[in-house]
Amino acid sequence: MSSWRGTRSPHSLPSSVRSTRRSAERRLCVREVLDRLLPWWEAGQSVAMGTVVATWRSAPRPAGASMLVSEDGEAVGSVSGGCVEGAVYELGQQVLESGEPVLQRYGVSDDDAFSVGLTCGGILDIFVESVSRESFPELGEVAADIEAGRPVAVATVIEHPDPDILGRRVVVRPGESHAQTLSISPRADDAITDDARGLLATGRNATLTYGPDGERRGEGMRVFVSSYAPKPRMLVFGAIDFAAAVARIGSFLGYHVTVCDARPVFATASRFPDADEVVVTWPHRYLQDEVDAGRIDPRTVMCVLTHDPKFDVPVLEIALRLPEVAYIGAMGSRRTHEDRLSRLRDVGLTDAELARLSSPIGLDLGARTPEETAVSIAAEIIALQWGGDGDRLSTTDGPIHGGHEEHDAPGLQSRSADPDPTT
Secondary structure (H helix, E strand, O other): OEEOOEOOOHHHOOHHHHOOOOOHHHHHHHHHHHHHHHHHHHOOOOEEEEEEEEEEOOOOOOOOOEEEEOOOOOEEEOOOOOOOHHHHHHHHHHHHHHOOOEEEEEEOOOOOHHHHOOOOOOEEEEEEEEEOOOOOOOHHHHHHHHHHOOOEEEEEEEEOOOHHHOOOEEEEOOOOOOOOOOOOOHHHHHHHHHHHHHHHHHOOOEEEEEOOOOOOOOOOEEEEEEEEOOOOEEEEEOOOHHHHHHHHHHHHOOOEEEEEEOOOOOOOOOOOOOOOEEEEOOHHHHHHHHHHOOOOOOOOEEEEOOOOHHHHHHHHHHHOOOOOOOEEEEOOOHHHHHHHHHHHHHOOOOHHHHOOEEOOOOOOOOOOOHHHHHHHHHHHHHHHHHOOOOOOHHHOOOOOOOOOOOOOOOOOOOOOOOOOOOO
């Protein structure tokens, strides 16, 4: 087996090579804080944790950056690269004393801007809370998920008219039913959990805004979703011209893209510059190895582009028997599809398993070129992921987007001067 940028197995490559497209800063923010937070939590101590939950303009650190203040006064991490750490440290000590979480804004329009040192023109909201075994009993399991590379998200209420609701959180994992609730209302629980799962699918952090009872178009409640997930995977089987276009759009959509083909003359890094990995081996052997290693999860998408039975049938036999993946598509004409179904039935696949196969692959966009075909494949993946039907929006009614992002900087009941981030 040969692999991207060398001759070793893709999973024996140095981590610095295999993860060059991931957000190193976000992952380091999480790990550097978690490594210190967990021992304090395990020892039964309370720790103040300040987290950047929203930024505007030229804020120096991204949403998700965190800083800890321990009971004995030790500070760990950074929320601004040095600008407001002193103020957050003092606020953390106050939160440890009171036990009450605080959402604080820092920015150039604040009366306190120069006293806290934020003169770079940035605006950031920082949520400071006390973390302990009592307030966050799920932390140990969340830490284990992060360490193992399993996707997990934590949704925390950072603003609400009812102070008793501040700091409530729910842990969300892909494919998991609503095992936990925020105990606000069924509507709020459903909306927040669904939106957190959507953010987890793309590995993004965000602050979302709702009405106090979970109304999607309301205001008054803000929830910060912190997602801990590696990039979702796109496995492209078949090193053909169409695969290069699919790899390109897969990378654009945020996937970690692997192209796999048994033919070394076609499966080369130079032909697939947008792929994270190019692997030379039989597709079904590669897929089985990935399954056995636990590297296939519910976010994984697979595109089988070889339309050759000796490649297609063995890899699809494995793929369609997996308990859950996001998408399995196979290229080929309708005649090829019918022949493929017959061969898959011959090896024992059921109608229910075959129904999971998207073939012929993609939406009907009238595509002609490899690039247009790649767009049609990506459109089908997106539609299945979010429950769309591929219709023209001009011919439909109702909301355009299933989820929503945060509005422009909402006001805070704090000592900030409510700067306008849009100017």
